[in-house]
Amino acid sequence: MDISQAMRPQRIICLTEEPTEVLYALGEQDRIVGISGFTVRPARARQEKPRVSAFTSAKIDRILELAPDLAIGFSDMQADIAAALIKAGVEVWISNHRSVDGILGYVQRLGALVGAAGKADAYAAELAAQVDAARRAAATLPRRPRVYFEEWDEPRISAIRWVSELVGIAGGDDIFPQRAAASLGRDRIVADAQEVLDAAPDIIIGSWCGKKFRPEQVAARPGWSALPAVRDGELHEVKSPLILQPGPAALTDGLAALQRIIRRWAERQG
Numbered sequence: 001m002d003i004s005q006a007m008r009p010q011r012i013i014c015l016t017e018e019p020t021e022v023l024y025a026l027g028e029q030d031r032i033v034g035i036s037g038f039t040v041r042p043a044r045a046r047q048e049k050p051r052v053s054a055f056t057s058a059k060i061d062r063i064l065e066l067a068p069d070l071a072i073g074f075s076d077m078q079a080d081i082a083a084a085l086i087k088a089g090v091e092v093w094i095s096n097h098r099s100v101d102g103i104l105g106y107v108q109r110l111g112a113l114v115g116a117a118g119k120a121d122a123y124a125a126e127l128a129a130q131v132d133a134a135r136r137a138a139a140t141l142p143r144r145p146r147v148y149f150e151e152w153d154e155p156r157i158s159a160i161r162w163v164s165e166l167v168g169i170a171g172g173d174d175i176f177p178q179r180a181a182a183s184l185g186r187d188r189i190v191a192d193a194q195e196v197l198d199a200a201p202d203i204i205i206g207s208w209c210g211k212k213f214r215p216e217q218v219a220a221r222p223g224w225s226a227l228p229a230v231r232d233g234e235l236h237e238v239k240s241p242l243i244l245q246p247g248p249a250a251l252t253d254g255l256a257a258l259q260r261i262i263r264r265w266a267e268r269q270g
Contacts, residue, residue: 008115015073018247098161138171145202147172156190170258175199204229213237
Protein backbone atom coordinates (compact mmCIF):
# COMPACT_ATOMS: atom_id res chain seq x y z
CA MET A 1 0.00 0.00 0.00
CA ASP A 2 1.42 3.41 -0.92
CA ILE A 3 1.57 6.13 1.67
CA SER A 4 -1.32 8.12 0.20
CA GLN A 5 -3.57 5.06 0.40
CA ALA A 6 -2.38 4.27 3.94
CA MET A 7 -3.62 7.69 5.01
CA ARG A 8 -7.16 6.91 3.83
CA PRO A 9 -9.76 5.59 6.31
CA GLN A 10 -9.38 1.84 6.71
CA ARG A 11 -12.07 1.03 9.32
CA ILE A 12 -15.36 2.71 8.43
CA ILE A 13 -18.65 2.59 10.30
CA CYS A 14 -21.64 3.24 7.99
CA LEU A 15 -24.49 4.62 10.10
CA THR A 16 -26.91 4.58 7.15
CA GLU A 17 -27.28 2.42 4.07
CA GLU A 18 -26.06 4.76 1.33
CA PRO A 19 -22.32 4.76 2.22
CA THR A 20 -22.43 0.97 2.42
CA GLU A 21 -24.06 0.72 -1.00
CA VAL A 22 -21.59 3.16 -2.53
CA LEU A 23 -18.49 1.55 -1.03
CA TYR A 24 -19.59 -1.90 -2.21
CA ALA A 25 -20.27 -0.52 -5.69
CA LEU A 26 -16.75 0.94 -5.75
CA GLY A 27 -15.17 -2.31 -4.57
CA GLU A 28 -14.10 -0.69 -1.30
CA GLN A 29 -16.24 -2.81 1.03
CA ASP A 30 -13.24 -4.21 2.92
CA ARG A 31 -12.95 -0.83 4.63
CA ILE A 32 -16.37 -1.26 6.26
CA VAL A 33 -16.34 -2.67 9.80
CA GLY A 34 -19.94 -1.91 10.83
CA ILE A 35 -23.26 -1.05 9.20
CA SER A 36 -26.77 0.19 9.95
CA GLY A 37 -29.36 -2.40 10.91
CA PHE A 38 -31.61 -0.94 8.21
CA THR A 39 -29.15 -1.87 5.46
CA VAL A 40 -30.65 -4.06 2.75
CA ARG A 41 -28.42 -3.09 -0.19
CA PRO A 42 -26.36 -4.89 -1.10
CA ALA A 43 -27.89 -7.96 0.51
CA ARG A 44 -24.50 -9.52 1.17
CA ALA A 45 -23.56 -6.68 3.51
CA ARG A 46 -25.92 -8.04 6.18
CA GLN A 47 -24.06 -11.35 6.14
CA GLU A 48 -20.59 -9.84 6.02
CA LYS A 49 -20.74 -6.86 8.39
CA PRO A 50 -21.91 -6.41 12.00
CA ARG A 51 -24.97 -4.20 12.51
CA VAL A 52 -24.21 -1.47 15.01
CA SER A 53 -26.86 1.22 14.60
CA ALA A 54 -30.45 2.07 13.80
CA PHE A 55 -31.18 5.52 12.37
CA THR A 56 -31.42 7.65 15.49
CA SER A 57 -29.62 5.30 17.88
CA ALA A 58 -26.41 3.30 17.87
CA LYS A 59 -24.44 0.82 19.94
CA ILE A 60 -21.68 3.26 20.81
CA ASP A 61 -19.69 0.78 22.89
CA ARG A 62 -19.85 -1.80 20.10
CA ILE A 63 -18.73 0.77 17.56
CA LEU A 64 -15.76 1.74 19.73
CA GLU A 65 -14.79 -1.94 20.07
CA LEU A 66 -14.46 -2.03 16.29
CA ALA A 67 -11.85 0.76 16.47
CA PRO A 68 -13.13 2.82 13.54
CA ASP A 69 -11.10 5.61 12.00
CA LEU A 70 -14.21 7.11 10.39
CA ALA A 71 -17.97 6.99 10.92
CA ILE A 72 -20.28 8.14 8.13
CA GLY A 73 -23.87 9.22 8.74
CA PHE A 74 -26.63 11.34 7.29
CA SER A 75 -28.49 14.45 8.41
CA ASP A 76 -29.28 16.24 11.63
CA MET A 77 -31.29 13.19 12.70
CA GLN A 78 -27.99 11.51 13.55
CA ALA A 79 -26.50 14.48 15.40
CA ASP A 80 -26.68 12.76 18.79
CA ILE A 81 -24.89 9.67 17.50
CA ALA A 82 -22.27 11.85 15.84
CA ALA A 83 -21.74 13.85 19.02
CA ALA A 84 -21.25 10.71 21.11
CA LEU A 85 -18.70 9.33 18.67
CA ILE A 86 -16.85 12.62 18.41
CA LYS A 87 -16.63 12.84 22.19
CA ALA A 88 -15.15 9.33 22.14
CA GLY A 89 -12.47 10.45 19.69
CA VAL A 90 -13.93 9.07 16.45
CA GLU A 91 -13.76 11.13 13.28
CA VAL A 92 -17.26 11.59 11.85
CA TRP A 93 -18.62 12.73 8.50
CA ILE A 94 -22.31 13.64 8.41
CA SER A 95 -23.55 14.34 4.91
CA ASN A 96 -26.71 16.39 4.42
CA HIS A 97 -27.53 16.14 0.72
CA ARG A 98 -31.22 16.32 -0.21
CA SER A 99 -31.36 16.40 -4.02
CA VAL A 100 -30.59 14.22 -7.03
CA ASP A 101 -27.51 16.30 -7.80
CA GLY A 102 -26.60 16.03 -4.13
CA ILE A 103 -26.68 12.23 -4.32
CA LEU A 104 -24.37 12.26 -7.35
CA GLY A 105 -22.01 14.63 -5.57
CA TYR A 106 -22.09 12.42 -2.47
CA VAL A 107 -20.91 9.44 -4.49
CA GLN A 108 -17.98 11.47 -5.79
CA ARG A 109 -17.02 12.87 -2.39
CA LEU A 110 -17.15 9.49 -0.69
CA GLY A 111 -15.07 7.96 -3.44
CA ALA A 112 -12.46 10.68 -3.13
CA LEU A 113 -12.38 10.21 0.64
CA VAL A 114 -11.31 6.58 0.30
CA GLY A 115 -8.90 7.16 -2.59
CA ALA A 116 -11.24 5.87 -5.31
CA ALA A 117 -12.05 9.16 -7.03
CA GLY A 118 -11.76 7.75 -10.54
CA LYS A 119 -14.10 4.85 -9.86
CA ALA A 120 -16.52 7.16 -8.06
CA ASP A 121 -16.59 9.65 -10.93
CA ALA A 122 -17.34 6.83 -13.35
CA TYR A 123 -20.06 5.44 -11.10
CA ALA A 124 -21.65 8.87 -10.65
CA ALA A 125 -21.60 9.35 -14.43
CA GLU A 126 -23.33 5.99 -14.86
CA LEU A 127 -26.03 6.97 -12.37
CA ALA A 128 -26.46 10.37 -14.03
CA ALA A 129 -26.86 8.68 -17.41
CA GLN A 130 -29.71 6.54 -16.03
CA VAL A 131 -31.42 9.66 -14.67
CA ASP A 132 -31.03 11.41 -18.04
CA ALA A 133 -32.46 8.38 -19.86
CA ALA A 134 -35.49 8.42 -17.54
CA ARG A 135 -35.99 12.12 -18.20
CA ARG A 136 -35.90 11.55 -21.97
CA ALA A 137 -38.38 8.68 -21.70
CA ALA A 138 -40.74 10.86 -19.67
CA ALA A 139 -40.73 13.47 -22.41
CA THR A 140 -42.50 10.96 -24.70
CA LEU A 141 -45.48 10.49 -22.36
CA PRO A 142 -48.73 11.98 -23.69
CA ARG A 143 -49.70 13.34 -20.24
CA ARG A 144 -48.08 13.98 -16.89
CA PRO A 145 -50.04 12.72 -13.87
CA ARG A 146 -50.42 14.68 -10.65
CA VAL A 147 -48.71 12.60 -7.97
CA TYR A 148 -49.13 12.58 -4.21
CA PHE A 149 -46.17 10.81 -2.59
CA GLU A 150 -46.69 9.95 1.08
CA GLU A 151 -43.61 9.23 3.20
CA TRP A 152 -45.58 8.61 6.40
CA ASP A 153 -49.25 8.30 7.27
CA GLU A 154 -49.73 9.60 10.83
CA PRO A 155 -49.06 12.44 10.47
CA ARG A 156 -49.16 12.59 6.71
CA ILE A 157 -45.73 13.60 5.41
CA SER A 158 -45.16 14.38 1.74
CA ALA A 159 -42.12 13.73 -0.43
CA ILE A 160 -38.62 14.90 0.47
CA ARG A 161 -36.74 16.84 -2.20
CA TRP A 162 -34.93 14.04 -4.03
CA VAL A 163 -38.14 12.00 -4.19
CA SER A 164 -40.08 14.97 -5.54
CA GLU A 165 -37.37 15.48 -8.16
CA LEU A 166 -37.44 11.81 -9.13
CA VAL A 167 -41.23 11.93 -9.55
CA GLY A 168 -40.67 14.78 -12.01
CA ILE A 169 -37.87 12.95 -13.81
CA ALA A 170 -40.10 9.87 -14.14
CA GLY A 171 -42.82 11.96 -15.80
CA GLY A 172 -45.12 13.06 -12.98
CA ASP A 173 -45.79 16.30 -11.14
CA ASP A 174 -45.51 16.28 -7.35
CA ILE A 175 -48.58 18.03 -5.93
CA PHE A 176 -46.53 19.51 -3.08
CA PRO A 177 -43.27 20.74 -4.65
CA GLN A 178 -43.06 23.62 -2.20
CA ARG A 179 -43.02 21.24 0.75
CA ALA A 180 -40.30 19.14 -0.86
CA ALA A 181 -37.86 21.99 -0.41
CA ALA A 182 -38.13 21.58 3.38
CA SER A 183 -35.45 19.24 4.71
CA LEU A 184 -37.24 18.29 7.94
CA GLY A 185 -40.18 15.93 8.01
CA ARG A 186 -42.13 18.15 10.39
CA ASP A 187 -42.09 20.87 7.73
CA ARG A 188 -43.62 18.49 5.17
CA ILE A 189 -46.62 17.50 7.26
CA VAL A 190 -49.92 17.78 5.38
CA ALA A 191 -52.09 18.66 8.34
CA ASP A 192 -55.14 19.56 6.30
CA ALA A 193 -56.33 16.68 4.12
CA GLN A 194 -58.31 19.18 2.08
CA GLU A 195 -55.05 20.18 0.41
CA VAL A 196 -54.79 16.70 -1.08
CA LEU A 197 -58.45 16.74 -2.07
CA ASP A 198 -58.03 20.11 -3.77
CA ALA A 199 -54.93 18.90 -5.67
CA ALA A 200 -56.84 15.84 -6.96
CA PRO A 201 -53.85 13.56 -7.56
CA ASP A 202 -54.06 11.03 -10.39
CA ILE A 203 -51.62 8.73 -8.58
CA ILE A 204 -50.91 8.17 -4.89
CA ILE A 205 -47.61 6.54 -3.98
CA GLY A 206 -46.91 5.38 -0.45
CA SER A 207 -43.51 4.66 1.04
CA TRP A 208 -44.16 4.48 4.76
CA CYS A 209 -40.60 4.40 6.02
CA GLY A 210 -40.18 0.96 7.54
CA LYS A 211 -43.78 -0.31 7.44
CA LYS A 212 -46.10 -1.66 4.76
CA PHE A 213 -48.19 0.81 2.78
CA ARG A 214 -51.92 0.16 3.21
CA PRO A 215 -53.82 1.46 0.16
CA GLU A 216 -57.16 0.39 1.62
CA GLN A 217 -56.55 2.67 4.62
CA VAL A 218 -55.74 5.57 2.33
CA ALA A 219 -58.82 4.95 0.19
CA ALA A 220 -60.99 4.90 3.33
CA ARG A 221 -59.95 8.37 4.50
CA PRO A 222 -62.93 10.75 4.62
CA GLY A 223 -63.59 12.25 1.21
CA TRP A 224 -60.70 10.48 -0.50
CA SER A 225 -62.91 8.11 -2.49
CA ALA A 226 -63.57 11.04 -4.84
CA LEU A 227 -59.90 11.43 -5.73
CA PRO A 228 -58.97 10.33 -9.27
CA ALA A 229 -56.20 8.12 -7.84
CA VAL A 230 -58.62 6.27 -5.56
CA ARG A 231 -61.41 6.12 -8.12
CA ASP A 232 -59.06 4.59 -10.70
CA GLY A 233 -57.19 2.28 -8.34
CA GLU A 234 -53.92 4.17 -8.71
CA LEU A 235 -52.54 3.61 -5.21
CA HIS A 236 -49.07 2.12 -5.27
CA GLU A 237 -46.20 1.32 -2.96
CA VAL A 238 -42.50 1.91 -3.54
CA LYS A 239 -40.53 0.19 -0.79
CA SER A 240 -38.76 2.71 1.41
CA PRO A 241 -35.24 1.22 0.99
CA LEU A 242 -35.55 1.91 -2.74
CA ILE A 243 -36.53 5.55 -2.55
CA LEU A 244 -36.07 7.10 0.90
CA GLN A 245 -32.31 6.50 1.15
CA PRO A 246 -30.39 9.38 -0.49
CA GLY A 247 -28.05 7.05 -2.33
CA PRO A 248 -27.75 4.99 -5.52
CA ALA A 249 -30.88 2.93 -4.84
CA ALA A 250 -33.09 5.99 -5.31
CA LEU A 251 -31.53 6.77 -8.69
CA THR A 252 -31.77 3.19 -9.95
CA ASP A 253 -34.46 0.88 -8.59
CA GLY A 254 -36.40 3.68 -6.94
CA LEU A 255 -36.58 5.74 -10.11
CA ALA A 256 -37.41 2.65 -12.16
CA ALA A 257 -40.35 1.88 -9.86
CA LEU A 258 -41.68 5.42 -10.30
CA GLN A 259 -41.28 5.12 -14.07
CA ARG A 260 -43.29 1.89 -14.19
CA ILE A 261 -46.14 3.36 -12.18
CA ILE A 262 -46.32 6.56 -14.21
CA ARG A 263 -45.91 4.90 -17.61
CA ARG A 264 -48.66 2.38 -16.88
CA TRP A 265 -50.93 5.23 -15.83
CA ALA A 266 -50.16 7.08 -19.06
CA GLU A 267 -50.83 3.98 -21.16
CA ARG A 268 -54.23 3.54 -19.50
CA GLN A 269 -55.14 7.08 -20.46
CA GLY A 270 -55.16 6.05 -24.09
